[in-house]
Amino acid sequence: MLGIRSRGRGLALALGTGLASCLGPPPSVPPGPPASAPPPSATPDDTGDGEPGAPYFSGAAALARVEVLMGWPRGLGDPRRERSIDALAQMLEMAGAEAVERQPLRADDPATGQSYDLVNLIAHLRPDAPRRFVLATHFDTRPWADEEEDPAAHELPVPGANDGTSGVAVLLVLLPTLAEALPPEVGVTVILFDGEELGRPGYGGYCMGSRHFAAQAAEQRPAWLERAELGIVLDMVGDRDLHLPKEPLSIGNAPALVDRLWAVARRRGHAQFEDRRRPVGILDDHELLTEAGVPSVLLIDKEYAPWHTRGDVLAELSAESLAAVGDTVLHALLELASEPPLGAATGRPHGEPRRTCGMLPRWAG
Numbered sequence: 001m002l003g004i005r006s007r008g009r010g011l012a013l014a015l016g017t018g019l020a021s022c023l024g025p026p027p028s029v030p031p032g033p034p035a036s037a038p039p040p041s042a043t044p045d046d047t048g049d050g051e052p053g054a055p056y057f058s059g060a061a062a063l064a065r066v067e068v069l070m071g072w073p074r075g076l077g078d079p080r081r082e083r084s085i086d087a088l089a090q091m092l093e094m095a096g097a098e099a100v101e102r103q104p105l106r107a108d109d110p111a112t113g114q115s116y117d118l119v120n121l122i123a124h125l126r127p128d129a130p131r132r133f134v135l136a137t138h139f140d141t142r143p144w145a146d147e148e149e150d151p152a153a154h155e156l157p158v159p160g161a162n163d164g165t166s167g168v169a170v171l172l173v174l175l176p177t178l179a180e181a182l183p184p185e186v187g188v189t190v191i192l193f194d195g196e197e198l199g200r201p202g203y204g205g206y207c208m209g210s211r212h213f214a215a216q217a218a219e220q221r222p223a224w225l226e227r228a229e230l231g232i233v234l235d236m237v238g239d240r241d242l243h244l245p246k247e248p249l250s251i252g253n254a255p256a257l258v259d260r261l262w263a264v265a266r267r268r269g270h271a272q273f274e275d276r277r278r279p280v281g282i283l284d285d286h287e288l289l290t291e292a293g294v295p296s297v298l299l300i301d302k303e304y305a306p307w308h309t310r311g312d313v314l315a316e317l318s319a320e321s322l323a324a325v326g327d328t329v330l331h332a333l334l335e336l337a338s339e340p341p342l343g344a345a346t347g348r349p350h351g352e353p354r355r356t357c358g359m360l361p362r363w364a365g
């Protein structure tokens with residue numbers, strides 16, 4: 001995938017010029033246009049498929065998105081986050097979503113009892129399509145750098161370039177490409193969960209947005225959710241030293257989807273997807289999405305050294321890592337869209353009750 005790297009630089013420069021004015025305070029209007037398509041100067045082998053115009057994911061574009069998003073504060077309790085969320089919703093529309101739902105909720109810090117107003121963003125591409133894939137990530141960043149060695153830093157916010165931003169960036173770059181490349185009978189729902197970080201070691205919590213989503217789904221059973229075949233959740237996918245073993249709970253939820261993702265990655269040369277099972281499962285938004293009836297897989301590198309520290313900054317990420325994830329998800333979904341639904345091969349049937357989250361091994365946070 002060397003071609004991605006060389007082409008990406010040009011795209012990053014082009015994006016950087018257009019987006020520089022949007023850094024700093026969150027803008028009322030998001031920058032655009034969304035970057036997904038290759039620039040006109042792209043050479044055929046940049047796609048990795050040797051075909052001009054073949055669906056392509058730009059890691060450089062995703063990294064540029066991370067940089068822009070880092071100027072939009074999304075930490076719990078940050079007074080500026082409301083504007084950032086508005087901008088995120090606009091960005092989803094610009095990326096091709098025809099409808100962006102807001103799902104408000106209120107949740108408490110389990111350690112202090114402090115309440116937060118949260119909101120999940122649920123964006124639909126082709127809302128009425130008979131088939132549907134779900135892509136999700138959390139957009140909130142952790143307000144407490146409680147993995148810092150220095151206790152004095154524990155109440156300072158985590159910048160969250162990887163944890164809370166990398167997944168958003170990948171999905172924003174992916175969506176317009178999927179809109180172009182997927183057949184018309186397949187729609188996509190992108191969910192940006194809030195409150196994934198609203199938890200404390202020893203207290204639990206975490207994943208408050210997706211918990212609320214699952215509870216609402218059980219009550220309301222929205223029509224689009226009934227058509228959702230599979231879910232892919234991204235969390236911390238930009239580490240420049242990216243390692244993606246198979247996450248055990250994902251294997252339980254959607255074994256065929258895990259197999260497909262890792263097979264596509266291997267075929268496309270993304271060694272970041274490692275053919276081994278992670279020893280310990282990770283509780284993350286994919287468990288709640290599965291509980292909501294969408295058998296879901298988590299892509300995560302939990303061994304990210306700056307996890308929950310002040311060091312989770314842009315310099316820790318790379319376009320290559322983001323490209324490995326975006327390219328794999330893109331091509332796996334294109335394959336799956338051309339086949340009958342995975343159906344019974346994936347996880348439990350829709351709506352089947354799920355074990356209690358608190359009983360699962362550990363939270364990613």
Ligand SMILES: [Zn+2]
Binds near residue numbers: 142163197308364365
């Ligand atoms: Zn986290």
